[in-house]
Amino acid sequence: MRGNLALETHKIVKLDYVNTHRDLVEKCKRGDRQSQFELYRLYSKSMYNVCLRMVKDEFEAEDVLQNAFLDVFTKLNTFKFESAIGAWIKRIVINNCINALKKRRLQFSELEDKHGNIQDDSHPDTAAEGLSVEAVKRALFELPDGYRVVFSLYMLEGYDHQEIGEVLGISEATSKSQYSRAKQRLRDILNQQSLGLYKRS
Secondary structure, three states: OHHHHHHHHHHHHHHHHHHHHHHHHHHHHOOOHHHHHHHHHHHHHHHHHHHHHHHOOHHHHHHHHHHHHHHHHHHHHHOOOOOOHHHHHHHHHHHHHHHHHHHOOOOOOOOOHHHOOOOOOOOHHHHOOOOOHHHHHHHHOOOOHHHHHHHHHHHHOOOOHHHHHHHHOOOHHHHHHHHHHHHHHHHHHHHHHHOOOOOOO
């Protein structure tokens, strides 16, 4: 009985959450400035963190965030509630991050023939084994852009390698290769940090 009550309460809370955001989004679509500000307030901090992980620079992350939210409010009428509004906003934010990185001529090296038999051990549990989230995030900033972006998209944003390949314009094999190399580089950095050998450039 108690379990059923808890389940029903969870459903009601979830339903209320969805309805609240639906109402907010509908008001934003009608141009209500207060609602637009509220939507920005709800998501700007987490989306800024996404930007910072992707582009690495605080000022550029802020610029990308502002441009992304301009896109959000410009394209909001196309949002049909087929996904959570947060997921839709994140997709726009990540696309803006990628565009910013491409302006830097972000490069991804293709999987070399000698690594043709590389095993994809990219399950999140094995990737982060024994590592704290904060330690990994700090070490991320020491990675080259290509490694950092692929690792962030896979580990932190929940993209699979096929999706990463599509949004970055690279092959799925390249995404897996970049991820594997990023993971190894992260382990090297974290090991060196624990020994006090790694110095930031």
